[in-house]
Amino acid sequence: MEGNVVREGKTKILYKEKPGELIMEFKDSITAMNGRLKETIPGKGEVCSKITEIIFSHLEKNGVNTHFISRVSEKKLRVKELEMYPIEVVCRNIAFGSLLKRLPLRSGEELKRPVIEFYYKSDELGDPMLNEDHLAILGVSESEIKEIRGTTLKTNELLKELFRNAGLKLVDFKLEFGKYKSNILIGDEFSPDNFRAWLENRPVDKDLFRMGEGRDTVIKAYLEVLKRLEKVVN
Amino acid sequence: MEGNVVREGKTKILYKEKPGELIMEFKDSITAMNGRLKETIPGKGEVCSKITEIIFSHLEKNGVNTHFISRVSEKKLRVKELEMYPIEVVCRNIAFGSLLKRLPLRSGEELKRPVIEFYYKSDELGDPMLNEDHLAILGVSESEIKEIRGTTLKTNELLKELFRNAGLKLVDFKLEFGKYKSNILIGDEFSPDNFRAWLENRPVDKDLFRMGEGRDTVIKAYLEVLKRLEKVVN
Numbered sequence: 001m002e003g004n005v006v007r008e009g010k011t012k013i014l015y016k017e018k019p020g021e022l023i024m025e026f027k028d029s030i031t032a033m034n035g036r037l038k039e040t041i042p043g044k045g046e047v048c049s050k051i052t053e054i055i056f057s058h059l060e061k062n063g064v065n066t067h068f069i070s071r072v073s074e075k076k077l078r079v080k081e082l083e084m085y086p087i088e089v090v091c092r093n094i095a096f097g098s099l100l101k102r103l104p105l106r107s108g109e110e111l112k113r114p115v116i117e118f119y120y121k122s123d124e125l126g127d128p129m130l131n132e133d134h135l136a137i138l139g140v141s142e143s144e145i146k147e148i149r150g151t152t153l154k155t156n157e158l159l160k161e162l163f164r165n166a167g168l169k170l171v172d173f174k175l176e177f178g179k180y181k182s183n184i185l186i187g188d189e190f191s192p193d194n195f196r197a198w199l200e201n202r203p204v205d206k207d208l209f210r211m212g213e214g215r216d217t218v219i220k221a222y223l224e225v226l227k228r229l230e231k232v233v234n
Numbered sequence: 235m236e237g238n239v240v241r242e243g244k245t246k247i248l249y250k251e252k253p254g255e256l257i258m259e260f261k262d263s264i265t266a267m268n269g270r271l272k273e274t275i276p277g278k279g280e281v282c283s284k285i286t287e288i289i290f291s292h293l294e295k296n297g298v299n300t301h302f303i304s305r306v307s308e309k310k311l312r313v314k315e316l317e318m319y320p321i322e323v324v325c326r327n328i329a330f331g332s333l334l335k336r337l338p339l340r341s342g343e344e345l346k347r348p349v350i351e352f353y354y355k356s357d358e359l360g361d362p363m364l365n366e367d368h369l370a371i372l373g374v375s376e377s378e379i380k381e382i383r384g385t386t387l388k389t390n391e392l393l394k395e396l397f398r399n400a401g402l403k404l405v406d407f408k409l410e411f412g413k414y415k416s417n418i419l420i421g422d423e424f425s426p427d428n429f430r431a432w433l434e435n436r437p438v439d440k441d442l443f444r445m446g447e448g449r450d451t452v453i454k455a456y457l458e459v460l461k462r463l464e465k466v467v468n
């Protein structure tokens with residue numbers, strides 16, 4: 001119906017529809033610990049697609065380019081087909097998660113300045129952290145890194161404010177980037193699956209699932225994020 | 235006799251003698267796997283102190299500042315007392331060791347360009363790799379990082395050539411840096427304990443010990459390195 005499946009991941013399916021475009025379908029699945037924890041949460045795909053749409057539209061409106069084109073249906077977005085970089089870009093505002101294993105910081109401590117980290121998307125190597133010299137070895141040039149860093153920092157400023165207006169604290173998030181006709185765009189999604197946000201210092205993101213909360217709690221939190229973001233962008 | 239012990243590590247003892255100076259004594263011990271492998275190799279301290287002296291003298295002669303002042307006795311060097319950065323700086327020319335767990339490279343492959351990595355010296359956290367944003371959080375400024383990177387690259391160029399002249403291939407090495415009267419100097423040691431070098435593609439460094447070779451093989455290799463370096467600097 002949507003043409004050929006280009007790629008199916010743990011939470012999304014990409015279909016090729018016409019040249020240069022893809023349909024990105026959000027599944028209702030949720031996974032953690034490299035796929036070892038896995039569940040289906042009815043409605044999750046729709047919520048994540050809507051949050052992604054809100055965020056990417058907000059970024060576009062503010063001069064940050066993403067792959068988002070338009071909504072297709074409840075769980076499906078039309079996006080530009082990118083040539084993806086094999087990296088994940090993490091941006092952190094608050095000391096949490098794996099950063100606590102790297103630096104002597106208190107959990108929940110506000111960072112003096114945002115911290116950006118690059119990870120190599122490799123199941124085989126376990127997604128190791130890379131520095132800019134490693135990226136150069138992978139063929140990502142200095143100017144590409146500079147642009148990706150700049151876009152990530154601008155995204156962080158825009159979204160920190162958006163989340164603040166929505167009564168949420170943006171703890172950290174993950175971006176993926178790709179090339180489209182020699183422009184570098186944000187790809188993938190932006191949802192509570194790959195950002196951390198706190199509402200009165202309690203998570204409203206995938207950490208709930210990681211912590212063993214049931215699907216009702218998880219979907220309620222995701223819906224709360226959606227409701228709050230919808231209110232501030234409209 | 236040498237005054238107070240300032241610090242005793244796995245392979246060295248630092249004594250305070252007079253203000254601004256330390257005596258660095260090289261022990262005969264060798265350790266690996268965070269101290270779980272440990273042995274004593276008579277003569278090793280002397281050899282490592284001599285290799286360190288040769289390397290640091292060569293660097294000084296070529297405009298790279300180190301903490302080395304003079305030799306005191308067989309196993310002891312007089313050095314400037316630095317305020318150390320809590321980081322290890324690794325420079326790599328050839329894909330080997332932990333780099334193979336981070337990037338999809340062939341073991342022994344020549345890198346397109348040197349790779350520099352920073353590690354946080356923390357037993358508690360297991361010496362994690364840091365990027366420049368993490369270093370900023372630790373209080374190392376951008377200009378300090380730039381200077382440390384520059385010194386590391388210059389050291390690499392000088393020593394790659396020195397080792398090449400000695401018939402050895404400099405695979406990678408670790409430096410530590412510290413501040414002395416607002417200058418950033420190379421501290422610690424430079425020996426087969428913390429560089430990798432290959433003679434006809436076989437290690438002549440601590441990898442021999444890590445691989446389970448006996449002390450005779452290890453000390454023979456260290457002496458071979460010393461002999462070859464002595465020849466090319468004299």
